[in-house]
Amino acid sequence: MATYDFLFSSLGLKEWCAEGKSDAPMSMAALLSKSKGTDEQEVSIWELPFPSMDALNDSCARFPQSRDLTKGLEEGFLAVKDNLSVVLDPITQPLSWALDGTLYGMLNTPWWIVIPVLLAVVLFVTKSWKLVGFVAGSLCLLAFIDYYEYAMQTLAIIFVCAFLCVLIGVPIGIAMSRSDMMQRLTIPVLDMLQTLPPFVYLIPLIFLFSVTESKLYGIAIILYAIVPVIRLTNLGIRLVDKDVIEAANAFGMTSHQKLFKVQIPLALPNIMAGVNQTIMMSLAMVVIASLVSAPGLGVLVLQGIRNLELGVGLVAGLGIVILAVILDRVTKASLARINASQKQ
């Protein structure tokens, strides 16, 4: 006899429960109590169990146990997985191509082309020779300690993923800023993406895609890093001076003109702040994604953890810090340039 027997008997479900008595596997606790022979005992009020799934199952064998819940979820996911893959696979295939292509391109171009090109980009977006010098020094340091290849892999993945985040995130942010309904629907999803522990992204993705495909980690990174750019695009557009919007309306701008001539240009500082955050979060995720075969410095960190190679892990970690500082400084400097041209 268990605590909640009275519940089922009062509901007249005793017979229904009894039907399923034998087919439930015995839990460890039941087995233990059986072996001790202390099966039938009155529980005092202090030990009253919460009427949870397992406690109710004790009283009525047909009631599902909590492990049935997780099992059911898993089975359900496996059941839809194949159909889902048929849809998702072709849609996400370009991501694999983009990642593989960029990785191939960056690694097979000689260093004496890649580094100057990167420096030219830095100069173009920041117009600061000081920063160019810093980036050149950092990249040369990484190359000198033979981490060049890993660093470039990490950078290549970040470039592709951050670019896609902006490409997808900015339109979503714009849609959110234009419709309160859209905002109400999207914000819970963003909250969930932002609070879900990063490792958890990987589990369903492993089921859906093959670990050998690069889109697996690409999707994980994009899901994790896209949130800030969506949020800040939405916020930036909503924060655009109401008076200016009113002027745009009063002069008869269409909503298209308003968006491209007023809202996006004025929201640009916020959007760029979102891009900065997105890049930083891609970098954080690219390290974790090495668990699912993402190449780059993360692999070395993982190697350090697995094999307790302290030196390898530390140096790779410092390499990531250097990359983070480079990416942050460069995006911040270009943000500052935009801000300077926009002050009211």
Add this chain to the structure above:
Amino acid sequence: MGQDIKISIRNLYKIFGKTPDVALEYVKRGMGKPELLEKHKHVLGLENINVDMQEGEITVIMGLSGSGKSTLIRHLNRLIEPTDGQIMIDGENVLDFDEERLRKLRREGMSMVFQKFALLPHRTVLENAGMALSVRGFKVEEFESEARKWLARVGLEGNGDQYPHELSGGMQQRVGIARALASNSPIMLMDEAFSALDPLIRSDMQDLLLELQEELQKTIVFITHDLDEALKLADHLVILKDGHVVQQGEPQEILMNPNDPYITDFIADINRARVLRVRSVMEKTSEAPEDCAGDLSEHDNLESVIARSNGDTDLVYRVTRRGNQIGILDMKVLVRALVPTESSDSVERAQL
């Protein structure tokens, strides 16, 4: 000057709240603003507004903050949708316009100047001035000469390539005016256009506006909370209080015959000598005065007459319009006119 009615507002109501239509019924049955707010949680923005605005005139809508004046001006180009009523522009009801037609009205029929300038901070002064034209699809090269012309006209010749934040407030509002003028629209809406400027610059801008108006003869709707500004600019003055029109008419007429204690209080503190004009206080007669001290224009203000008479109250002047006498002005009458109509409030207070 054309005397056609350009804009005619008829029975306009605006109620803010969840169910304005229901609230409208209460208001039409005579419920007042405080009661409506308390019982039905609706704010009565505008109540039965009827105003005619003449073509080529400056109509000034004056009222304190919360009187609904900014709401009213935004109804003219439907930045705010009315709850009930009609707005006729050139005989067409703006409220019947579809989106396309409304956009055309906003692009070509009307332009607007804002209290906080509302320039595009990421565009140069030149591009801002040409905003109305660029909205219509013209390229910078195409509207540049037009924009430069209007910038020069408002005194910003060399500033075309600067950005708005590099200019002072007064200069920014000049850009705002140039932007409105460059749209070449017959109607100009000015929402507290000079209220954010300091007094000296405000006065300059008022002069600029009058000077431009002399030349361009646009139909201007000007919102202000400043009585001096209203009296300086207005051809037709509309005084709003709590969403309804308290009095409207020629400013001089309102000054001489205020019909509401609210207005009496309002005009109690102004410098009447500077605002009142000869034609408002003169005696209309074609008989020549016996002892004429000289000729005055009907548009002279009383201050200049006092200066001219050296304070001598025995003088009598002849008032002329284009050389012909239209009346006489006795200095004693003038001095009497300087005493404001007693505020009805103060009378009541004295009686208590």
